[in-house]
Amino acid sequence: MEQIKSSKFVNPGLVLLIIMAFVPLFISDQFIFQLLISALLFGTLAMAFDFTVGFINVVNFGFAAFWGAGGYTSALLAAKLGISPWIGIFAGLFFSAILGFMVGLLTLRLHGIFAAVMAWFTGLGLMSIVTNWTSFTRGPLGLMSPMFFDTMNRGPYFYVVLVMAVCSFFALLAIANSRVGLFFKAIGQDEEAAKASGVNPTWYRVLNFTISTAIAGLLGGFYAHYIGILTPDVMQTSQTVEIMALAYVGGRGSIWGPLVAAFVFIPVLTYLQPLMEIRLIIYGLVLIGVMIFYPGGISALYRNIWDWIKA
Amino acid sequence: MNVITGLFPPTGGTIRLGDRDITGLPSHKIAARGLGRTFQITRGFEQLSVLENLLVPALAVKTSNRKEVEKKAAEIMDFLLIDHLEDELSVNLSGGQQKLLELGRVLMLDPDIIVLDEPFAGVHPELRGDLHDHIDDLYEAGKTFLIISHDMESIFKLCERVIVFDQGKKLIEGSPDRVREDEAVLEAYLGD
Helix, strand or coil: CCCCCCCCCCCHHHHHHHHHHHHHHCCCCHHHHHHHHHHHHHHHHHHHHHHHHCCCCCCCCCHHHHHHHHHHHHHHHHHHHCCCHHHHHHHHHHHHHHHHHHHHHHHCCCCHHHHHHHHHHHHHHHHHHHHHCHHHHCHHHCEECCCCCCCCCCHHHHHHHHHHHHHHHHHHHHHHCCHHHHHHHHHHHCHHHHHHCCCCHHHHHHHHHHHHHHHHHHHHHHHHHHHCEECHHHHCHHHHHHHHHHHHHHCCCCCHHHHHHHHHHHHHHHHCHHHCCHHHHHHHHHHHHHHHHCCCHHHHHHHHHHHHHHC | CCCCCCCCCCCCCCCEECCEECCCCCHHHHHHCCEEECCCCCCCCCCCEHHHHHHHHHHCCCCCCHHHHHHHHHHHHHHCCCHHHCCCEHHHCCHHHHHHHHHHHHHHCCCCEEEEECCCCCCCHHHHHHHHHHHHHHHHCCCEEEEECCCHHHHHHHCCCEEEEECCEEEEEECHHHHHCCHHHHHHHHCC
16 A cells, blocks of 8 residues: 655644643643643653654563653652652653663564563563562552642642653654664664664664653653652553553654544543443553554544645 | 675674675674675665665764765665655655665665675566666776676676576586576576
8 A cells, every 4th residue: 555755744742732831821620630641641651652662663561660660769769868859750760761771782682572572571570579579669558759749739740741741752853853763763664674774773772762761760750759659550561551552542653643642542541430440441442443444543644634635 | 695794693704895804793884894785575664765765874874964965865866767756655666666775775885895686586677777777887886796686687797707506506607608508507597
């Protein structure tokens, strides 16, 4: 089937983030704020996930573990050493990045499903450490984490996660449009051809993995000081699946697609919360449906509509 | 050929490129040292445009300058007669055009030696003629070619020295005229 190279288009992710900056001027409902924070948080996580699957074509099944690692780093620094959450979240970023770098070195020489399974097992291993090292992490009992702000108002949290989302969005977009981004795409599309073109796939795959996990770690730190308590559940594979569904529905390799998908699906799934585990079934069905019937996701749909209007 | 270009590790011997030992080097380093290759089944970056495909090898050189690289890509597209496809996604090209694009990516490396694996397989006769012309021009410009092909007519037309293998064994090595008249080659490749 012929695929059409799209013309330049208005980036919906950028439009969405600009709209978000003005939302607090018109909304004061705390429940709506909570929804928007979740959408920004999971949308940004899905952008970071897409940065790996959509560019170098590696599915990081252990993604939630890196998010959790960032959260636990920041929460432990605050709980054990009294370090400010504002410093802790960057420690979470660095710890997850280092972890991602090391895991990347170990796993990314593998290909396809082997790399994905290795990343998944690494994630399970990390979750197991957090669960069983109860003297340090309190395991399933939960680790109390000081909040960012001494208020019940969700508005300040909204701005913090919005800044993180904006910084992540522009950083990922800048990398995607640079020569490094071109190499990522080349490696993801045909690694042998990339090698024959003089591109070192191992280095660029590890670099990509490190950037993605660094963003996950930063957002993990935010989550820890937004929710106030961390349990190993945060690192479960089901969390990765929810993020992965947003990335696939949004459209792999677009960066903005997963962010927009989060603003569609997070509110819907929040209202479906009483259905408990059935949510995961819905996620699975949506994922299968998109992969079979519209693998380009929301981003491809938008570009096709844009090209049709321009034609 | 896969051993020479670093895809498979050698089990013995040494490989030299000029006076440099490249034995066991990974393929991206071999490519950077001036040995470019194409593949039997054409490979490429399907969701990148023709221009972007050409930029990848040249930008992989750390000291490269984007503007100079784009100028070079334009020259190569012009030379290969694919300049009208600059913005087309590679996946939309015909088999022959993809062969030309693959050769273009190799040329962007500015290699001393170009290894072509079955470059004429599945290529429209008209485009095959274009490919012959491009190889001739590049040879005249000082490039060395190693061509692996079952298309004996193309080999006889292009090559000065021919080595014929059959069932993994070398049958003969020599000039096209000598190879053309060899009984064993006639039996193995050219029929009666």
